[in-house]
Amino acid sequence: MTVITRFAPSPTGFLHIGGARTALFNWLYARHNKGKFLLRVEDTDRKRSTSEAVQAIFDGLSWLGLEHDGAAVMQSEGAERHAALAHQLLDAGKAYHCWCTPEELSEMREKAKAEGRSMRYDGRWRERDPGEAPKGVAPVIRFKAPLDGETVIDDLVQGPVRTANEQLDDMILLRSDGTPTYMLSVVVDDHDMQVSHAIRGDDHLTNAARQTQLFLALGWKVPRYAHIPLIHGSDGAKLSKRHGALAVGAYAEMGILAEAMCNYLLRLGWSHGDDEIISREQATEWFDLASVGRSPARFDMDKLLNLNGHYIRHAEDSRLLADIKPHLAKFLGHDADPAAFPRLKSLLPSLKPRANSLVELAEKSLFLFHQRPLAMDKKAAKLIHAGSQAIIAKLLIELEDAEPWSIEGLEALIRSFADSQSLKVGMVAQPLRAILTGTTASPGIFEVLFSLGREESLNRLRDHTGEVPS
């Protein structure tokens, strides 16, 4: 049997990390089993679905690198078939009309709640004569669910989950306007798309029982279910905008690399011994549902950032150079000067271990792009005084004829200069750093000098020794 999984988001919002992880798991499971990963947009609720959200889902998936097989299915396009099946069930006596108004139903729920009973539909039209139907009320079609016995789902993550059928009420299949509900549509589409494994959030666990009943009533094979625990916020509560229920695009804006995001999401709920850094290839080879945990996990930005730092350190320079541009522009307020890019290119190896995100990488690269004279932050300014000015002035003269202008050459020159002045290297390097970068923290000073180049370095130094640049 070929494995067919699907990711079935509803386009009523953006693709957040919970959905992203669900998509990842489905993708991985399909790829691991050399099966297919399908995408279905559950836009049954036309009122709340937006094309922007559909686009955001596509964009999010493509950023994560989770390409689906075949064309994406828009669930609303199957509405006619879904409705036809509802009528088929009606004809077969497995469904019935219900003339309850929304008001009547909410009254029913209120009453049940007040009396401490469960708030299910009480099946009042199940056996009632349609002749008693009120005039002017369009009926819905409800599923005639079994009244006794139990429905068992052998969940691939949760294990066997038994639900007494009396806990499940007669769900609506077709709305009064004749459109199918989600409950009907998923079942029909999962069947039509030959989905073999439905991997989705825990919040669908109770739905699985109802859907199983529907599959059975239709005489179809029930797919295997795998309900993965939800991701919670850092405070243990449901994910909110405050801590992670952001569109995956927001993470891209925060300078998170897609592979770091995937690695992080993968380890949230799934494990392979003590492995932490797991490549896409490795994940595809190792992924299984048996190793998916059953308890909800909290979202931890620190760990994501740490992982991101690892991927940045190991990323190709050329790729980083391209990815960093928008972030640089954001800081600068305009596009970064292309003429200064060679500086960034040469300093990148030293910058990489110092950043956990592209934003941080851009921020730490900023001094390479700043126009002279550079502004200094407070700590840096403190390093500049008469004593250090004198040291820099002397060093400046040596730097003018430094040969070669290479990292090694500069290191040798500065070390012997410090030696000749009976100074510790730090006494020279720190003021130098303050002047060259405007800050007290930067990559090694020899690298900085080298990347800036002789001319720019000397000019920045002259800005501080009072000498007019030539």
Added chain:
RNA sequence: GACCCCUUCGUCUAGAGGUUAGGACACCACUCUUUCACAGUGGAGACACGAGUUCAAUUCUCGUAGGGGUCGCCA
């Protein structure tokens, strides 16, 4: 409220009927060092509680507590 699911360091997790309960992030210290990082070494830090089964339970069973989910003409 009813039903369902969950519970190992602060967080993500490994683990097995007998282990010094392992790793990662975060935290602290040290090493490296021109600053900041990276890297390395070390440290502190957990089996929710109560019964039961067993020679032995953190691991199996049942309760309790806590957390989460579902109960829409939403998906």
